[in-house]
Amino acid sequence: MHTASPNADWAGIFRGRRDRIRTRTGGGLILWMGHAPQPRNYAANTYPFRQNSHFLYVTGLAEPDLLLLSLPEAGRDILFGDAASLDDIVWTGPRPSLEELAAAAGIDDVRPADGIRAVLDEARRQGQPVHYLPPYRHSSVYALSRLLGIPMEEVGGRASSLLMEQVAIERSVKGPEEVAEIEEALGVTGRMHRAAMAAARPGMKESELAGLIQGIALAADRAQAYDPIVTVHGEVLHNHSYQNVLAAGGLVLNDSGAESPMGYASDITRTFPVSGRFSPMQADLYRAVLRTQLGAIAMIRPGVSYREVHLGACLVLAEALRALGLMKGDPAAAVEAGAHALFLPHGIGHMLGLDVHDMEDLGDIVGHGKEKRPGQFGLNYLRLSRPLEAGFVLTVEPGVYFIPALIERWRAEGLHQEFLDYDRIAALAGFGGIRIEDDVLVTPEGARVLGPPVPKTVAEVEEACAR
Ligand code: GLY
Ligand code: MN
Numbered sequence: 001m002h003t004a005s006p007n008a009d010w011a012g013i014f015r016g017r018r019d020r021i022r023t024r025t026g027g028g029l030i031l032w033m034g035h036a037p038q039p040r041n042y043a044a045n046t047y048p049f050r051q052n053s054h055f056l057y058v059t060g061l062a063e064p065d066l067l068l069l070s071l072p073e074a075g076r077d078i079l080f081g082d083a084a085s086l087d088d089i090v091w092t093g094p095r096p097s098l099e100e101l102a103a104a105a106g107i108d109d110v111r112p113a114d115g116i117r118a119v120l121d122e123a124r125r126q127g128q129p130v131h132y133l134p135p136y137r138h139s140s141v142y143a144l145s146r147l148l149g150i151p152m153e154e155v156g157g158r159a160s161s162l163l164m165e166q167v168a169i170e171r172s173v174k175g176p177e178e179v180a181e182i183e184e185a186l187g188v189t190g191r192m193h194r195a196a197m198a199a200a201r202p203g204m205k206e207s208e209l210a211g212l213i214q215g216i217a218l219a220a221d222r223a224q225a226y227d228p229i230v231t232v233h234g235e236v237l238h239n240h241s242y243q244n245v246l247a248a249g250g251l252v253l254n255d256s257g258a259e260s261p262m263g264y265a266s267d268i269t270r271t272f273p274v275s276g277r278f279s280p281m282q283a284d285l286y287r288a289v290l291r292t293q294l295g296a297i298a299m300i301r302p303g304v305s306y307r308e309v310h311l312g313a314c315l316v317l318a319e320a321l322r323a324l325g326l327m328k329g330d331p332a333a334a335v336e337a338g339a340h341a342l343f344l345p346h347g348i349g350h351m352l353g354l355d356v357h358d359m360e361d362l363g364d365i366v367g368h369g370k371e372k373r374p375g376q377f378g379l380n381y382l383r384l385s386r387p388l389e390a391g392f393v394l395t396v397e398p399g400v401y402f403i404p405a406l407i408e409r410w411r412a413e414g415l416h417q418e419f420l421d422y423d424r425i426a427a428l429a430g431f432g433g434i435r436i437e438d439d440v441l442v443t444p445e446g447a448r449v450l451g452p453p454v455p456k457t458v459a460e461v462e463e464a465c466a467r
Helices: 010-025 052-057 086-092 098-104 115-123 140-148 161-172 176-197 206-219 280-299 304-321 331-337 363-369 402-415 422-426 457-465
Strands: 029-033 037-044 067-070 078-080 109-111 230-231 253-254 270-274 393-396 397-401 434-435 438-442 447-449
Touching: 010 029, 010 052, 010 067, 010 098, 010 161, 010 331, 029 052, 029 115, 029 393, 052 086, 052 161, 067 280, 078 098, 078 115, 098 109, 115 363, 140 230, 140 270, 176 253, 176 270, 176 393, 176 457, 206 230, 206 253, 253 434, 270 280, 270 434, 270 457, 280 304, 280 393, 280 397, 280 434, 280 438, 280 447, 280 457, 304 447, 402 422
Parallel strands: 078 109
Antiparallel strands: 029 067, 067 078, 230 253, 253 270, 393 438, 397 434, 438 447
């Protein structure tokens, strides 16, 4: 097994995670679904395999076609899978035995895959509940339907909200070995970002930079934690095309992160000038975003809600944008009304862990607890609003975006005109966007920015772009 903390007692850690979740779920069985390979066009030509993150969390096993059943008694877990056939070995090489995999995960009961039906049928005969998490892949929906004898369209609705809640609690607080994994991933990610800054030139295609950074991760045997965003159109929040050409005087937004050996994500964004020097307006807006990001990090500590951090950061941004003549009136009133969301429609950040948006498959319970999401434009996109606890790992990623369609719509509707100088804003409609993102650990005292520093001030970024 590959890890950033090879000396940690990983088998004991996985056992502890399973036992805590088992105890808090309070009876019944827990069915942990590992992923099956996903064919692209025929069975042997598959998309890169990525294990289900919950399964990774309780086993660390990244191999396909495994299932785990946690029985109600402490320490009782059964790993189900099939040994590699001779055909498998001929085509794809030898694999660790199921016993070896189980030992690495602290599991001492291993059975063939088709043995799981009998155990589940017996549990159901005894009236024991079978808890499982909501599946997001069709292959898992199908497998659950077959294993539990329930119609496919009912599988999602019958997922265990008790298990979802307990997994969210357990996975939200990161142990030191998890933080070490994230920081390991950030080491590679820092190199990706520096390389992009150093290589960018007018006339290059976005795809050349995207290829460069992904090559760095690949050369380090690391996957991407998500499809990188490498774009001159930073105002398109999740832009995944790489077809534009870098122009002198423009900006590049690079939002990318490698995975750690065990599958932990990193998620860093930097924005830099194609020609190596920010224009005066670019530098002003960049400093506004940086001040917002540093302000948000300074607010982070246990007990503060991420909604408060978000709104506090928006206030810093609104004050800076008023100083630049783009906003007007009282910044606090502008933020309360939601006028700043023209420039910053997304939340200040999200949880980070085995997923880049950690546990987003479990729904609002992770980021919002039992609170309902607010309806106001901007606040409705918050992925995290609940009170922070020591051990949470979060992204802090404010931005300023000039989204032409949004500016036109708001202007036509006269929305928030007491707070927005539409003439000045419209003059910047082709500006693009700036985002600055770091990954932060909530500590008992406050916050620690994780990983090696990546150039962030105007001077540091210009130096990293020096040519
Ligand atoms: N890295 C993409 C995002 O946080 O949404
Ligand atoms: Mn992010």
